[in-house]
Amino acid sequence: MSSRKRVFDLLRIINVASCQCPAHGYRGNVQVSNTTPSKDYAFEIKCSTVRYGLGVTQEVGMDLVNLGAKNVCVMTDPNVVSLSPMKAVLDSLVRNGISYSVYDKVRVEPTDTSLKHAIDFAKRGNFDSYVAVGGGSVMDTCKAANLYACNPDADFLDYVNQPVGKGKTTTEPLKPVIAIPTTSGTGSETTGMSIFDYEEIKAKTGIAHSALRPLLALIDPLHTRSVPQTVANFAGFDIFCHALESFTAIPYTERGPAPSNPALRPVYQGSNPISDVWARFCLQCLNKYFERSVYNAEDIEARSSMHLAATMAGVGIGNAGVHLCHGLAYPIAGNVKDYVPKDYGTEPMIPHGLAVVLTAPSVFRFTAASDPDKHLEAAAILGADVTGKKQADAGRVLSDTILKYMDIMKVENGLNAIGYSAQDIPQLVKGALPQHRLLKIAPIPQSEEDLSKILEDSLTLY
Ligand SMILES: NC(=O)c1ccc[n+]([C@@H]2O[C@H](COP(=O)([O-])OP(=O)(O)OC[C@H]3O[C@@H](n4cnc5c(N)ncnc54)[C@H](O)[C@@H]3O)[C@@H](O)[C@H]2O)c1
Ligand SMILES: [Fe+2]
Structure with missing residues (x-):
């Protein structure tokens, strides 16, 4: 037999879940906050737009034109910068008349110091969009650079996960990021996470916020050939x-x-x-x-x-x-x-x-x-x-x-x-x-x- 608590929980869930349309007075957090169930009753799936195909990187310049991009930051690491994925990206940008700057100093397995270096570059560049070309290290660095460039007065720990940081949420809209993974592993191209090594505690931590999620992920298997x-x-x-x-x-x-x-x-x-x-x-x-x-x-x-x-x-x-x-x-x-x-x-x-x-x-x-x-x-x-x-x-x-x-x-x-x-x-x-x-x-x-x-x-x- 169900316990009284279980029955009570279910009643509260039904109460919260029923009649959620605006026409019947559902007021989002107001109604929910009064009856917060001790366990969650809902999940949601968020994801970047994913476009998959051999050679699909050739479309990135057109995507940037479609976004109205005028000043793009292309981020990569010192190795990938000279490989074919970067060539494919830059060819597409040039073909479509996009102005861009390249940041190729991403650290493989980023640290707070390496992120801050990329953030400074992003702040100085006043970019209206970003393209991340590389593995998880590049994509995560690019997400953080975008976040702090859009919140220039924030302290670095403001957005870092608790208890290491303050775990604040950003209210400023971020610039669009197009992620082009060149390794087959992290899935960072669709996640709202940026992971880095926080040197002071000798452990990784991260920033987790759905605003960090790239707008578009171009999944181009051609890039895996050089891995x-x-x-x-x-x-x-x-x-x-x-x-x-x-x-x-x-x-x-x-x-x-x-x-x-x-x-x-x-x-x-x-x-x-x-x-x-x-x-x-x-x-x-x-x-x-x-x-x-x-x-x-x-x-x-x-x-x-x-x-x-x-x-x-x-x-x-x-x-x-x-x-x-x-x-x-x-x-x-x-x-x-x-x-x-x-x-x-x-x-x-x-x-x-x-x-x-x-x-x-x-x-x-x-x-x-x-x-x-x-x-x-x-x-x-x-x-x-x-x-x-x-x-x-x-x-x-x-x-x-x-x-x-x-x-x-x-x-x-x-x-x-x-x-x-x-x-x-x-x-x-x-x-x-x-x-x-x-x-x-x-x-x-x-x-x-x-x-x-x-x-x-x-x-x-x-
Ligand atoms: N944000 C997330 O959701 C998430 C999830 C899992 C892991 N991560 C993070 O991602 C990082 C690891 O990323 P990774 O495993 O993709 O590797 P990586 O980005 O660190 O790159 C590994 C090495 O592969 C090289 N490389 C990358 N693409 C190449 C290619 N096409 N050809 C030849 N060499 C290539 C790089 O230059 C580098 O030397 C870690 O910091 C990890 O914590 C993030
Ligand atoms: Fe992982």
Whole structure:
């Protein structure tokens, strides 16, 4: 029998949800704020306009003409600036008579210092629109540059997520951003998030606001041809964790409280039937194309499919959210010691996709009890044989499936292999705890001991 509280909650939900049309006096936040349910009862899906096709970058100049752009900032990184994606963009801008300035100093894995450098450039340029050409590092830097250039008096921490920053929302309209991803991973082209390493706390944090979402994402698989194997590999594991984490995130009806105003509904809302569609699609793509795309850059079918999957997963995470793999990845990346990955430059750094996947086997063993059937379903879509598997097996089955992918893709053998030992675990846990936005989206609440155990189990994997 339902508890009295459950019945009461349902009555309040029905009361709030009924008769919401303006003609019958629905007054948005006024009505809702008086009866805020302790759990949310609604979710929404926001997404940039997505245009996908081989060679679609050639249209960007026309898009800017259509927007009435007169002074465009093109952002990229020091490597991509000399590659074919930038050439395709600049050719299109020139063909369409667009005036532009190029900022090519984006840091791979941005920091607050590197963002501030880009923000200064944006403030000085007085741009009316932006084009971001690159991976997540470029797109995230461009979003932040736009935000602060449109709010020139803001303090840097004003918009940064709480508790690191003040988590304010911008009231100024931002300039349009066209995002052209050149890696197949982050999905940043459709999300309202900008992630960076906050040097003071040695952990990543971010700015999350739907206003940051690019207006248009041009998804052009031609750009994936030059992506080196290591980048294709780690970016692929970013998609992998986006799909698994958004699929297994707390259901939106379990996250609470409902916001007092729909504008305050968080970017990360929990799993829901629409984000589940994106996640399932991505898991299918990974099963079919991940290995092929990593080991054969000429396999345009595989690389194109992974490029689309990255965007699809972005729509999923951009609305449902990610949880423990990402929450733990932020201090793992932020406390880097001397690990220098191939194809990412010469500085020590832990690529985002590597930082997220190293804890994945342990994370999903931990979360499986929240919804064993969904964990088994994820494993099955990824190719595991789940015939006869019991609910109690779900964590181990999904974990083994993840390890199989990591083994095939020759991922480093756990946190030990990138320079961490058991002594580092307290520091990593300390860095994960402020990631409220992510930890709250996990389907099971977790203690500091739980986080320590997940990290301990991730020191060595194979
Ligand atoms: N905003 C979001 O929603 C979101 C989501 C996930 C991750 N992220 C962030 O994105 C960043 C990682 O982005 P990423 O994985 O896309 O990589 P990246 O942008 O850091 O680029 C990785 C490397 O690949 C190179 N590269 C990029 N495109 C190339 C191409 N076509 N050919 C050859 N080389 C190319 C870059 O120059 C760089 O050396 C991290 O900071 C992460 O935290 C953001
Ligand atoms: Fe990610």
